[in-house]
Amino acid sequence: MKLKRKSLKDQVIVITGASSGIGLTTAEMAAERGASVVMAARSEGELALAVARIRHNGGRAVAVAADVTEEREVTQIGRAAMLEFGRIDTWVNNAGLGLYGRLVDQPMADKRKLFEINFWGVVNGCRVAVDHMRTRGGTIINVGSEVSDRAVPLLGIYSASKHAVRAYNDTLRMELEHDRIPIWVSLVKPGPIDTPFPQHAANYMPREPKHSPPVYSPVRQYYDVVPAQSSSMQSAAYAMEREASRMRDERRRIERAREQMEHEASRASSFTSSWGSSGSRSSGSSSSSSSSPSSSHSSGTSGGGSAGGW
Numbered sequence: 051m052k053l054k055r056k057s058l059k060d061q062v063i064v065i066t067g068a069s070s071g072i073g074l075t076t077a078e079m080a081a082e083r084g085a086s087v088v089m090a091a092r093s094e095g096e097l098a099l100a101v102a103r104i105r106h107n108g109g110r111a112v113a114v115a116a117d118v119t120e121e122r123e124v125t126q127i128g129r130a131a132m133l134e135f136g137r138i139d140t141w142v143n144n145a146g147l148g149l150y151g152r153l154v155d156q157p158m159a160d161k162r163k164l165f166e167i168n169f170w171g172v173v174n175g176c177r178v179a180v181d182h183m184r185t186r187g188g189t190i191i192n193v194g195s196e197v198s199d200r201a202v203p204l205l206g207i208y209s210a211s212k213h214a215v216r217a218y219n220d221t222l223r224m225e226l227e228h229d230r231i232p233i234w235v236s237l238v239k240p241g242p243i244d245t246p247f248p249q250h251a252a253n254y255m256p257r258e259p260k261h262s263p264p265v266y267s268p269v270r271q272y273y274d275v276v277p278a279q280s281s282s283m284q285s286a287a288y289a290m291e292r293e294a295s296r297m298r299d300e301r302r303r304i305e306r307a308r309e310q311m312e313h314e315a316s317r318a319s320s321f322t323s324s325w326g327s328s329g330s331r332s333s334g335s336s337s338s339s340s341s342s343p344s345s346s347h348s349s350g351t352s353g354g355g356s357a358g359g360w
Contacts, residue, residue, distance in 0.1 A: 055189070055234075059084025062135040064127060066118050066175055067145030069093040071245030072193065074100055076142065081109030088131040088138075090114045091145065110135075118145045118171030128178040140189045141179035143172045148247050151254025153206045160252050161207045168211035169218070176222055180233060187232035192219045194239045204255065241266060 063080055067073040068089035077087045081104045089111060091097050097113035104111040114130045116123040131138050147167045149160055172192050179190050198216040201209035216237055223235035242261035253259055 054187075056139055061139040062086045062088065062131060062137055063140045063142065064088040064090065064131050064138055064179070065142045065144055066090045066116075066124075066127070066171065067193075069096040069100065070250075071247060072240065072243060073142070073144040076144070077111065078104060078109075081111055082107065086110040086135045088112050088114060088127065088134065090116045090118075090127045092117050118143075118174055119166040121174050121177075124171075124174040124178050127175075128182050132182065137186065138179065138182045138188060140191065141175060141183075142191045142193065143175040144193045145171050146193065147208075148205070148251025148259075149207050149254075150204055150248075150251055150259040152204065155254045156207065156252075164207055165211050165214075168208070169214045172215050172218060176218070176235075180222075180226070180231070183233050184231055189234040189236065190222075191236050191238060194219070194237045196239050196241045198237070198239050204259075208251075243267070 058080065061080075063077075063085050065073050065077050065080075065087060068077045068087075069091035070093075073089075073091070077089050077100065081087050087104070087110070089097055089100060090113075092115065094113070094115040097115065101111045101113045112130060112134045114127045116127050118124055128138065145167060147164050149156060149164050176190055176192070179188065182188070183190075192215055194215045195208075195212040197205060197209040198212040201213070216239075219235060219237040226233050226235060242263070242265045244261075244265050244267055248259040248261060251259065
């Protein structure tokens with residue numbers, strides 16, 4: 051059976067992790083374009099508000115409070131979609147959790163919890179999606195990450211989970227293709243997205259985590275998860291996002307330049323004060339005069355180096 055893709059306005063889309071970030075944006079924009087959306091997450095209150103907004107704007111949506119680590123609850127997501135809309139055309143496994151810090155500093159319980167959500171949540175979602183799409187066909191979209199391809203320090207266990215998602219995604223796609231089951235399986239790999247991801251993540255670093263630039267809008271990610279209805283719409287969206295990204299990068303560049311100028315001014319002031327103090331104490335001693343500014347310069351360089359690490 052060859053899969054015939056439906057237009058977005060005719061689709062029923064299940065989205066996990068739909069209470070914030072990429073999941074919420076995808077649900078709202080898909081509903082705005084006519085799709086029926088089934089929004090699943092643990093945050094029952096936030097889901098209810100999101101569904102109310104969509105319905106108020108004329109969209110079709112239903113909320114399902116569910117923990118993707120629980121097979122029974124993920125099964126209930128599928129049942130709710132069938133009960134409300136009669137079918138599932140696209141299933142988006144988006145629920146995820148972050149964990150910052152060195153691997154040796156993170157408790158095993160936190161590492162296991164992350165894998166339960168990021169990896170086993172995808173496995174549970176794919177199982178239910180395949181059960182419902184096996185004969186009718188459909189699309190499964192798994193949300194990986196740029197760290198699905200390359201691990202990064204301080205996000206090591208998160209990187210490992212997204213590597214696992216990529217391997218599972220690719221294997222499932224090949225097996226379904228071999229068995230001629232009409233289900234498309236796709237992996238999207240976003241970079242840093244302007245969502246509450248750092249704030250929601252557990253953190254074992256001495257400072258608050260932040261995204262590394264460039265940071266993109268979740269609106270742009272929507273067009274990777276759900277194709278635009280027209281190329282002109284997609285082009286316009288990317289153009290707007292590129293301009294917004296350029297402006298954000300320019301603000302960051304100006305802020306870094308300002309911080310660097312303040313740092314250099316502080317070093318210069320420290321150097322001048324140290325030199326003047328040394329000269330007044332021993333104006334006749336060249337070794338004393340030369341060693342003091344040299345010492346001040348060395349300590350300033352060392353401080354800058356340590357601040358530039360992780």
